[in-house]
Amino acid sequence: MLPKIIKKDNLRGFVEGLMAESAVVAPTPRGGKYAFSPIESFDEIALDYNITLLSPRKYLYPQVETLLSFKTGKSPSSEAVVESSPVVIFGIHPCDVAAIGLLDAVFSDPPADPNYLDKRRKAVLIGLNCASPCDSYCFCRDMKTYNATEGFDIMLTDIGDRYFVEVGTPRGEALLVEDADFTGATAADLKALQDYQDQKEKNFVKKIPYDTKFLPEILGQSDNSLVWDAIGRKCFSCGACNTTCPTCYCFNIKDDVSADLSGGVRKRIWDSCQLGEFAEVAGGENFRKDRSARLRHRFNRKAKWILERYGKLGCVGCGRCDRNCLVKINSVEVYTQLAGERVS
Amino acid sequence: MTISEKELPAAEPIFKPVMGKIVATRMLAEKERYFRVVLENGKPLGHKPGQFVEVSMFGVGEAPISICSSPTQEDSFEMCVRNVGSVTNAMHKLEPGSPIALRGPYGNGFDVQAMKGKDMLFVAGGLGLAPARGVIKYVFDRRRDFGKVTILCGAKTPPELLFKEDLAEWGARPDCAFHVSVDRPDESWKGNKGVITTLFKYVKVDAANTFTVIIGPPVMYKYAILEALTLGIPESRILCSLERRMKCGVGKCGHCQIGNVYVCKEGPVFSYAQIKRMKEGI
Numbered sequence: 001m002l003p004k005i006i007k008k009d010n011l012r013g014f015v016e017g018l019m020a021e022s023a024v025v026a027p028t029p030r031g032g033k034y035a036f037s038p039i040e041s042f043d044e045i046a047l048d049y050n051i052t053l054l055s056p057r058k059y060l061y062p063q064v065e066t067l068l069s070f071k072t073g074k075s076p077s078s079e080a081v082v083e084s085s086p087v088v089i090f091g092i093h094p095c096d097v098a099a100i101g102l103l104d105a106v107f108s109d110p111p112a113d114p115n116y117l118d119k120r121r122k123a124v125l126i127g128l129n130c131a132s133p134c135d136s137y138c139f140c141r142d143m144k145t146y147n148a149t150e151g152f153d154i155m156l157t158d159i160g161d162r163y164f165v166e167v168g169t170p171r172g173e174a175l176l177v178e179d180a181d182f183t184g185a186t187a188a189d190l191k192a193l194q195d196y197q198d199q200k201e202k203n204f205v206k207k208i209p210y211d212t213k214f215l216p217e218i219l220g221q222s223d224n225s226l227v228w229d230a231i232g233r234k235c236f237s238c239g240a241c242n243t244t245c246p247t248c249y250c251f252n253i254k255d256d257v258s259a260d261l262s263g264g265v266r267k268r269i270w271d272s273c274q275l276g277e278f279a280e281v282a283g284g285e286n287f288r289k290d291r292s293a294r295l296r297h298r299f300n301r302k303a304k305w306i307l308e309r310y311g312k313l314g315c316v317g318c319g320r321c322d323r324n325c326l327v328k329i330n331s332v333e334v335y336t337q338l339a340g341e342r343v344s
Numbered sequence: 345m346t347i348s349e350k351e352l353p354a355a356e357p358i359f360k361p362v363m364g365k366i367v368a369t370r371m372l373a374e375k376e377r378y379f380r381v382v383l384e385n386g387k388p389l390g391h392k393p394g395q396f397v398e399v400s401m402f403g404v405g406e407a408p409i410s411i412c413s414s415p416t417q418e419d420s421f422e423m424c425v426r427n428v429g430s431v432t433n434a435m436h437k438l439e440p441g442s443p444i445a446l447r448g449p450y451g452n453g454f455d456v457q458a459m460k461g462k463d464m465l466f467v468a469g470g471l472g473l474a475p476a477r478g479v480i481k482y483v484f485d486r487r488r489d490f491g492k493v494t495i496l497c498g499a500k501t502p503p504e505l506l507f508k509e510d511l512a513e514w515g516a517r518p519d520c521a522f523h524v525s526v527d528r529p530d531e532s533w534k535g536n537k538g539v540i541t542t543l544f545k546y547v548k549v550d551a552a553n554t555f556t557v558i559i560g561p562p563v564m565y566k567y568a569i570l571e572a573l574t575l576g577i578p579e580s581r582i583l584c585s586l587e588r589r590m591k592c593g594v595g596k597c598g599h600c601q602i603g604n605v606y607v608c609k610e611g612p613v614f615s616y617a618q619i620k621r622m623k624e625g626i
Contacts, residue, residue, distance in 0.1 A: 021347050067359040070402040076443055078402065080357030086347060104352070111594050114355035121349045174346040223623050250598030253359075253591050257403040264403050266359065273598060281589045282407070282428040285562050287602070287624050297601070305604035 001167040003185040003193075008161055010181035012042045017179070018088045022124070025059055026090040027052050036089070045091060047158075050134035051318065055096045055246030056089045060119045061103060067115060067253070068266035081265065084118035091128040094148035094155075095140045095316040099246030100125065101151040105310040106249050115268075124171065127155035131196065132203040137319030139332050141204040142212050145316040147197075159192035207332045210339055212313070215303040222338045223296070231334060232292030234327040239272030241298065241321035241329075247306070247314050248272075273297055299334060358594050361400045361445035366438050367420060372506045376471065377436050379423045380413075381444055388418040392453030393478040394585055394613045398593045399423070399435065400445035407431035408590040408608070411449065412474040412507075414481035424474035424506060450593040451612050454479050454583060456486075459555045463491035465547065465577070467568045469498045469540045469560025473506050475585050475612075476559045480514070487519065494521040494547055498540030498560070502526050502533050521546070540564065544571040551576030559585045565626040569616050582616035586625065 006014060018024050019039070027049040028037045034049040036056045070078040092100075100120075107116035127148055133140070140146040148155055153172030157164040165182060167173050176182040185193075210218075222228075242248045252271040257264040271278065274295070279288040288294045306314030315331070322330045368380040383389060389397075389411070396410045407429060413422035427436045438444065456479070464483055468476035483490050495514055499505045505524070515522040523543040525536035536543060540560065554577050558568045565584055572582045588600035590608040600607035602622050605614075619625040 070400075070445075072402050074443075076402050076445060077363070078360055078400070078445060080360040082357065088347075106596070108353050109595065111358050112353045112355035113594075113596060114357055115359075117352045117355045121352050123350070124347060169350075171348045171350060174348055178346075249596070251592070251596070252599075253406060253597065255403050255405050261403070266400075266402075266406075268592075268597070271598070273601075278599060279589070279601075281587050282426070282432070285587075287588070293624065297603075300603065308604055 001173045003167070003189070004165040004176060004182040005159075005162045005185050005189050006156075006165055006176075006182050008163065011163065013181060014176075014179060015042045015045070015090065018090070018124075018175075022086040022088050024088045024090055025056065047091065047128070049091070051093070051138070051320070051323075053320075054244060055099055055318070055320070056092055057099065057103065057246050059087055059089060060100065060123060061107075061116055061249060063270045065115055065268050066265045067268055069263065070255075070266065071263040072257075072261060078266075080114075082114045082118050084122050086122040086124075087119075088124040088126060090126045092125055092152065093128060093130050093134075095138070095143075095145045095318040096246050097125060097127050097148040097151045097155075098145040098312075098316045099318070102247045102306070102310065102312045102314065102316075103249060105312060109310070124175065125152045127152035129155060129157035129196075129200075131158070131200055133205075135319070135323070137323040138317060139207040139319060140317035141206050142208045142332070143313055143315055143317030144212070146200070146204045157193060157196055159189065159196055162189070164189055164193045164196075208335050210342060212303070212335075214339075215313075215335065216307060218335070218339050218342075219300050219304040225338060227334060227337050228292035228296040231295050231329050232290060234329060235274070235291045235295060236326055237274050237276055237291055237294065238326060239274045240324040240326065242272035242274055243270060244320035244324045246316060246318055246320065247302075250278075273301070295329075299331075302331075303335070359447070359592075361398070361447045364444050364446060366440055366442045366444055369438060369440055372424060372508075373504050375427045376506055377425050377427065379425065379435070379438070379444075380420050381423070381446075382420045388415070389421045389449055391415055391421065391449035393456060393482045394453035394475055395449035395451045396475075396590070396593075396612065397423075397446045397448035398450065398590070399431065400447070401431050401434040402445065404434045405431050406447075406591070407435075408450075408593065410475040410478075410585070410612075412477045414478055414485055416482055416485035424471070424477075426471050447593060450590070450608055452610060454557065454613050456482055460489050461491065462581075463549055463554040464493045465549055465554055465556040465572070466493075466495045466497075467540060467556060467558040467560070467572075468496070469564045469568075470500070470504070471506070472559035472561065472564070472585075473497060476557055477507060477510065479557055484517075484520075491553065492521070492549065493519065494549060495523070496540055496543040496547070497522070497524045498526065498543070500527045502530050523547075539567070541567045541571050544575070547575065549575060549577070552578070555581045555583065557583050557585075562587065562626065569619075569626070573616075579617040579620065580615045583613055584616065584619060584626070585612045586614060586619075587612070
């Protein structure tokens with residue numbers, strides 16, 4: 001579909017129309033920062049947010065999710081539980097759009113995961129372009145996610161008194177095709193978008209001193225690097241990097257039993273490869289006992305292995321891991337240090 | 345306004361177990377219990393030797409358990425479970441007639457077709473005998489499809505040896521070279537003393553025509569593989585089943601990863617040609 005525009009004054013009406021049809025979640029202020037939350041009014045949306053604490057991953061792959069309900073006793077039985085309801089995720093920055101694209105690939109990989117896919121099927125993604133980096137931590141230009149070319153249903157770009165509206169899917173088209181507030185983009189609108197993008201190119205700078213296409217090879221040669229030990233010395237193994245990562249998808253499975261012990265539910269819960277017991281097997285053997293090994297695992301996952309497996313980098317450069325790291329382990333610094341003589 | 349659904353692949357529930365019934369169970373050693381299970385649907389499990397199931401104890405959790413019977417035994421399948429965690433502890437309390445829930449079979453299993461016509465050397469240490477037994481039983485049930493069979497079996501002490509009836513049967517077979525060793529013998533032990541690799545001195549194989557199956561505790565692999573390589577067995581025919589904590593069994597939860605490999609999907613059986621490229625593999 002050809003691009004459209006919508007006047008800023010009319011965005012309220014569009015969002016309220018969405019709210020009449022479905023739950024809408026959007027970036028809202030939260031304690032001096034921002035968080036994706038369900039909204040009840042358009043006024044709650046922080047359209048000028050820089051970055052949210054967590055990505056909208058939590059609406060597609062919740063921190064705790066029921067997979068199964070079961071009955072115990074003499075004749076135990078179980079039923080699969082797949083919970084999902086329609087949701088419009090409004091105002092997603094390009095990096096987080098890219099992260100959802102990766103989760104789609106992971107959970108569609110056979111055997112496909114109904115608990116994710118049913119939620120994803122019912123989720124509408126409305127992107128919101130960003131003109132400048134959210135803060136000093138983000139490195140989305142390096143990870144090539146600062147512009148979203150796919151993955152959204154529609155993408156809004158602020159071009160003054162109106163938004164430029166790019167339609168990514170037939171679902172996106174269906175949202176606005178009957179809405180008279182969306183009008184065809186004119187030459188002036190296309191020019192305004194081009195000016196926005198030209199300025200954006202200047203605002204976003206590369207942080208890693210080499211092209212990230214070399215990351216898999218650099219990591220491949222770094223298994224024995226003492227850089228892992230150096231950052232391992234600092235790491236608390238708290239797992240904040242995993243919890244805040246928009247692409248992390250590893251989980252643990254736990255049973256919750258009802259008070260009368262007659263049954264319960266089986267849940268999956270976000271897990272962290274940085275926690276000491278993540279790779280431990282029954283009997284106590286631990287295949288990644290050292291923090292350095294766990295950090296090497298995480299960085300390889302993000303910039304090498306997930307790419308090799310799913311064709312997309314496991315890191316979108318949002319910087320949440322580094323922003324939330326208690327000991328200031330910094331991905332850009334790690335990738336720079338690992339490159340050795342290539343950068344100094 | 346129309347909100348349509350995104351087109352995505354159809355997905356069946358992947359975490360719902362099927363029900364089975366325990367038809368026989370007994371202790372094999374102090375911590376290891378044997379189970380024979382018949383599925384409620386009356387069908388065979390349809391596994392390959394070397395695959396595993398996720399056993400559910402509702403309210404306690406799930407644990408990956410290797411299958412220790414051969415698919416040639418179609419009416420039921422067997423497991424040998426060491427009591428080392430909450431799920432296995434709960435399993436040990438199950439009696440004949442108890443219902444049991446499980447998902448699977450999962451994993452690649454052994455490529456028994458590729459082994460056809462070859463000599464077989466089994467190296468099974470401790471609880472590694474459980475998954476190895478599934479392949480050994482398969483080989484004996486299809487005996488004419490295979491060449492010479494050699495079995496090396498080890499345990500820490502004599503009482504810890506599992507499947508003693510099977511060991512006695514294999515030891516008595518004229519078409520099988522069987523050797524057993526214990527690390528710490530008791531007074532009644534008259535056999536070989538020492539770790540399992542001390543049995544390699546009895547092994548005579550046509551290395552170029554041999555597949556070896558090595559399964560045991562993590563510490564065993566490096567030494568047993570070295571012995572197999574010393575015999576001259578090609579790296580691609582040294583097959584190991586690696587133990588990891590498979591929580592989901594379907595390549596999602598991440599717990600069983602060795603580097604970029606999901607052991608629950610691409611494993612647990614790997615050749616040494618693969619393992620030597622895997623950091624943290626053995």
